[in-house]
Amino acid sequence: DESTLDYALGVFLGLNVLGLVSGVIGGAPGVIVSQPNFVKKVVFPLEILPAAMAGTLGFDLLIGLGLCLAGIIFLGQGLTFSAFWIPVIVVPVFFIALGLAWFFSAIGVFIRDVGQLGSFIGLALLYSSGVFYSADKARETAPGIWTFLKWNPLIHVIDALRQVSLWGGAPSLQALAYIWVFGVVTLLIGAWFFHRLRPAFADVL
Numbered sequence: 001d002e003s004t005l006d007y008a009l010g011v012f013l014g015l016n017v018l019g020l021v022s023g024v025i026g027g028a029p030g031v032i033v034s035q036p037n038f039v040k041k042v043v044f045p046l047e048i049l050p051a052a053m054a055g056t057l058g059f060d061l062l063i064g065l066g067l068c069l070a071g072i073i074f075l076g077q078g079l080t081f082s083a084f085w086i087p088v089i090v091v092p093v094f095f096i097a098l099g100l101a102w103f104f105s106a107i108g109v110f111i112r113d114v115g116q117l118g119s120f121i122g123l124a125l126l127y128s129s130g131v132f133y134s135a136d137k138a139r140e141t142a143p144g145i146w147t148f149l150k151w152n153p154l155i156h157v158i159d160a161l162r163q164v165s166l167w168g169g170a171p172s173l174q175a176l177a178y179i180w181v182f183g184v185v186t187l188l189i190g191a192w193f194f195h196r197l198r199p200a201f202a203d204v205l
Contacts, residue, residue: 006166009071013165014131014158016064020097021154022125023057026118028101029108032201039201046201047194050101058094065090072165080168089160089171092183096153099183099190106197109204129154134162153182 031049038044065086073079108114128149130138135155139146149155156179160171 005071005076009068009076010134010162010166011132012064012068012071013161014129016061016068017093017154017158017161018122018125018129018131019064020054020057020061020093021100022118022122023060024054024097024101025104025121026115027053027057028104029112029115029118031101031105032109033112046198047102047191050105050194051098054094054097054101058097061090061093069165076166077168079165082164082168082170085164085171086161088176089157089164089179092153092179093157095183095187099186099188102190102194106194109197109201125152125154128152130158135159153179 028050031053032039032046035049038046038049069079069083069086104114129152130149135149136159138149138155156172156175160175160179163169163171
């Protein structure tokens with residue numbers, strides 16, 4: 001019983017989640033490079049710079065999510081108690097964004113051209129994250145492609161958000177566990193990678 005409004009709200013949800021991750025990937029490589037004084041002359045916790053950028057984009061995500069939920073309440077079918085799952089689904093997305101911000105900001109110091117990959121990766125995520133289609137549709141109509149798409153955590157995040165907000169259902173606990181594991185691992189790897197390369201920032205800049 002999906003209406004045109006449901007589809008529009010579903011796409012809007014997906015674009016908000018994607019905007020956080022693709023924005024981090026596109027902007028993080030230049031965060032440290034653009035602030036050489038913080039690296040060379042000031043004793044400053046550099047990990048705050050990519051974290052601040054990710055936080056700004058995360059705030060945009062929260063605003064967009066709030067607008068989408070308002071649309072569901074006032075124009076759609078309304079929210080149910082399933083909406084209480086939303087924080088559980090969204091939190092690991094912030095972990096993923098922060099881990100990627102630390103990773104790409106560190107590697108951007110040594111490989112300046114990595115920032116050019118941001119637009120390509122963002123476009124690839126746009127079509128592989130289920131923004132314009134559902135995970136169930138991809139699983140049913142293209143099982144061969146789904147073999148690869150199912151490892152993208154964003155497709156599970158977007159699908160879970162649609163389930164709990166638009167349809168009043170419950171998210172897949174298996175998918176939710178995968179999202180959390182992926183988010184925590186990405187955060188830890190990004191933090192380790194940043195602190196491992198940080199001592200060489202001043203020499204390169």
